[in-house]
Amino acid sequence: MSDTAEIQQSQEEGRRRLRPSLTDPSWLVLSKRREIFTQWLGRFDHSNAIVLDVGGRIQPYRSLINDRLSRYIAVDLRLTPLVDIVGNAAQLPFRSDCFDLVFCTQMLEYAPDPRQAIAEVHRVLKPGGFLLLSVPAVHPQDSERDAWRFLPAALRELLKEFSEVDLAPEGSSVTGLIRTINVCLVSFTSAVALQSLLRFTVVPMLNLLGTLSEMLKLTANTSFTANFSVLARK
Ligand SMILES: C[S@@+](CC[C@H](N)C(=O)[O-])C[C@H]1O[C@@H](n2cnc3c(N)ncnc32)[C@H](O)[C@@H]1O
Numbered sequence: 001m002s003d004t005a006e007i008q009q010s011q012e013e014g015r016r017r018l019r020p021s022l023t024d025p026s027w028l029v030l031s032k033r034r035e036i037f038t039q040w041l042g043r044f045d046h047s048n049a050i051v052l053d054v055g056g057r058i059q060p061y062r063s064l065i066n067d068r069l070s071r072y073i074a075v076d077l078r079l080t081p082l083v084d085i086v087g088n089a090a091q092l093p094f095r096s097d098c099f100d101l102v103f104c105t106q107m108l109e110y111a112p113d114p115r116q117a118i119a120e121v122h123r124v125l126k127p128g129g130f131l132l133l134s135v136p137a138v139h140p141q142d143s144e145r146d147a148w149r150f151l152p153a154a155l156r157e158l159l160k161e162f163s164e165v166d167l168a169p170e171g172s173s174v175t176g177l178i179r180t181i182n183v184c185l186v187s188f189t190s191a192v193a194l195q196s197l198l199r200f201t202v203v204p205m206l207n208l209l210g211t212l213s214e215m216l217k218l219t220a221n222t223s224f225t226a227n228f229s230v231l232a233r234k
Pocket of ligand 1: 054057058059075076077087088089104106107110112
């Protein structure tokens with residue numbers, strides 16, 4: 001595959017994560033995350049910001065601040081055309097106090113030592129700089145390297161060196177339940193034709209049902225919330 005085609009493929013993957021289709025099993029949480037991140041990022045002036053994306057292979061949230069930043073650096077274990085530096089979150093190859101904003105979305109669950117990864121993010125952030133984190137709380141294991149799930153108490157403990165921590169559930173327990181059913185339906189089905197059928201019938205219906213439940217505020221329960229977003233200030 002040519003470099004241009006690879007860049008387009010990674011960007012397309014990022015776009016699908018930022019603006020998923022209704023047939024995406026994770027539509028509810030991804031849409032909610034976009035809403036939360038847009039709101040949080042809108043609070044700050046990021047002109048001339050130097051941004052780091054840890055696990056930045058596809059950079060779904062880059063376009064939310066694209067026109068306002070000075071530099072965007074992506075570090076990831078895997079080299080793709082969007083990755084600037086191949087590196088490990090456990091030992092970030094940057095000096096201390098140099099980033100205004102760090103994205104770390106859906107990466108921490110793969111870090112063998114999340115405490116170390118967070119300590120590294122804290123080290124490289126400028127004083128007053130922000131971390132935007134998104135982590136799974138409930139999700140079927142997706143690979144052998146998938147190691148952790150995070151609940152609010154653990155997140156607060158992990159982030160205790162930060163001066164402010166704002167935690168937002170990416171939907172209620174109903175969303176968590178529907179997302180889990182969607183993911184299980186699609187990933188436990190090996191027949192491709194049946195998988196497509198589910199994606200175009202049951203998955204969108206359940207996604208719409210979840211939206212209705214959130215709109216009607218049927219529950220504020222978050223004990224089965226699928227993911228949490230976090231805004232933490234150094
Ligand atoms: C599920 S993808 C998430 C991509 C993107 N951040 C997002 O929100 O969609 C996880 C990414 O984290 C990277 N990753 C996993 N462990 C890492 C580590 N210890 N250091 C740096 N990157 C890591 C993987 O290579 C992968 O690209």
